[in-house]
Amino acid sequence: MTLDVDTGVLEVEAAVVEAPAAPTLADLGDVLVNVRFFPDGKVNTIDNCPRNLDKQAWFYALCRLEPFRFHTLAGGRGHYRIPFARFQQILAEVSA
Structure with missing residues (x-):
């Protein structure tokens, strides 16, 4: 810029x-x-559930494949925090 x-x-x-x-x-x-x-x-509700599994089976699959990534919260809630690449692998495993 010049003036x-x-x-x-x-x-x-x-x-x-x-x-x-x-x-x-x-x-x-x-x-x-x-x-x-x-x-x-x-299980009442769970996110990202594959179509070939019911809610309880999806939770059991996550418990089996990533047992140390579940974080318990108050009020009957919790969540899994899973790295994206590993989550894709889990989806491939349970969909096969």
């Missing part, structure tokens, strides 16, 4: 700004699978 004092003209040069690359799904981080339970301990 010509004699003429009072301000010249502005155009800057080229490149947009950042869109993140891939793998770059987005962990997948959260939220779970809500009935008072008797059975």
